[in-house]
Amino acid sequence: MFRKYRWNIVLMLFLANAINYVDRSAMSVALPVLNKKFHLDPFETGLILSSFFIGYALFNFVGGYLSDIKGPKKVMGYAMAVWSVFCGLTAGTFNFVSLFTVRLIFGFGEGPLTSTTNKTTNNWIPLKERATAVGICNGGAPVGGALSAPIVAFISLKWGWQASFLALAVIGIIWTLIWWRVSADKPEQHPQVSAEEVAEIHAGRNDLVTGPQTTAAPVKVSLLSVLKQSRIWALLVGMFGYNYTLFFFLTWFPTYLVDARHLSIAQMGFAAMLPWIAGAVGQVAGSVIIDYIYRKTGKLLYSRKIVLVVCLMFAALCVGFTGFASTAAGAVTLMTIGICFLYLQATTYWAIIQDIVPSEKVGGTSGFIHAVANVSGIFGPAITGWLVETTGKFTSAFVLAAGLAMIGALAVAFFVNATPADAKKEVVA
Structure with missing residues (x-):
């Protein structure tokens, strides 16, 4: 399976998500140093x-929408270039205002990543492999988060915090x-993809209106009509709860370990790495579990939904109890388990979108849901700071x-339900 060219695209997206989270996590790891400096x-x-998430949330939608129109290759390439440049420019900040401004524009660059990743996998991956592929792509995020803590902490102590952002x-x-050299918007546009692989990628795809294997012209569906569905909004509530919890961990947990648990920078770098490692395992394991449940039951939405609801509930319990832990070891242990459960269900949102949304609207829908859910990143870190203060x-x-x-888990449990159109996909792969 992994010898097919499409897995080169998956590898590149895995690396993009890893770089994304190393870049993003670098700030939270460096913050204890910057707090004193500025x-x-x-x-x-x-x-x-929060400044990062203002630009990030806006371009979640813009990037996803443009990937439907201009294609994911260009959107992904330009996005990575912009965020990399402004990651480097972080090293030149000198006070609160300059740091706020650079992080804002840095967020613009990172915004398109997830929705464009979802659009790319929708174009390149057959239905039977989709959850696994999305899980591998997004699995780069916790891997990047795990690498960021020790790497940035080490570079900051050795050569200064600026060096880590430049690297x-x-x-x-x-x-x-x-x-730019290895990718294409669609497999049929790439010279190294065989006709057999293109046929395999497109085999068994269903149009939400005309049904499988039809020769009728597909009925055009507007993005607005998709976004008006109640189950789309319920999925958004679920992702909001997931994102708020993830971003709370991403932005404040290193500072919590230093300020509340009195760990050194070096100790914090190691301790903050553990939940990310568990998250990386959970991300890939969750996607494999989803595809396994689908193969056994033939129930597409059920295979996603059961993993989402159960794992998000367990993650919520672990994170809540972390706040009452009496020791640093206890807090790190609970958060590690919580992040593992959080990432076990992380793939489900993107898989559900691909399953219930017409292919030509996957980018825009992914971007909209991600954008609104990421409002949690705008307000969450500031609210946490206010609560702590x-x-x-x-x-x-x-x-x-x-x-x-x-x-979020309860919203998905009760309101994200299958329709008759979805039932056309309920076949054993």
Whole structure:
């Protein structure tokens, strides 16, 4: 299976997601140093973390929409180039305002990644392999998060925090140059993809309106009509809870370990790596479990939904209890288990979108859901900073993240349901 050319595209997307999370996580790892250098209080720290998500959320939708119109190759290439340049420019910031501005534009660049990844896998991957492929692509995120903590901590202590951002910028530019050479918007446009592989990729695909194997012209569906569906909004609520919890961990957990648990920078770098490793295992394992359930039951939406709801609930419980842990080891252990469960269900959102949305609207729908869900990243870090500054503790911040994740799981459980059109895909692969 992995000898097919499409898995080269999956590998590149895995690396893009890994670079994305190394770049993104670098700021949270470097923040304890920057807090002292720029004299930032907890609320200002939260604003710096939130600034990234303002640009990021906006371009979640813009990038996904453009990938439907212009194709994912161009959107992904330009996005990586922009975020890599501004990752490097982070090294030149000198106060709160300059850091806020650079992180804002950095977010613009990273915004298109996930929705464009989803569009690319929709174009390149057959239905029977889709959850596995999406899981591998997005599995780069926790791998990048795991690498970021020790690498950035080591470089910051050895050569200064600026060096880590410059090195990451160079890696991103190298990826961009390779991407332009090996990728294409669709498999049939790439000279190295055989006709047999193209046929395999397109075999068994269903149009949501005309049904499988039809020769009738597909009925055009507007993006607005897709976004008006109640199950799309329920899926959005689920992703909001997932994102809020993930971004709380991504942005504040390293600072929590240093400020509340009194770990050194070196100790924090190691401790913060453990949940990311568990998340990487969970990401890939979750996608394999989903495809296995689908093959055994023939129920496409069920295979995604059962993993999403159960794992997001368990993640919520672990994160909530972390706020009451009495030791640093206990907090790291609970958060590690929680992030593993969080990533076990991370693939499901993107797989569900591909399953219930017409192919030509996957990019725009992915971008819209991701954009609105990522509003959590705009307000969440600032709210956490305010809660910590007001209460002097992190407990309420952990409980809030857990509560939103639980609400998201319940929304998906009760409101994301199959329609008669979806039933056309309910066949054993």
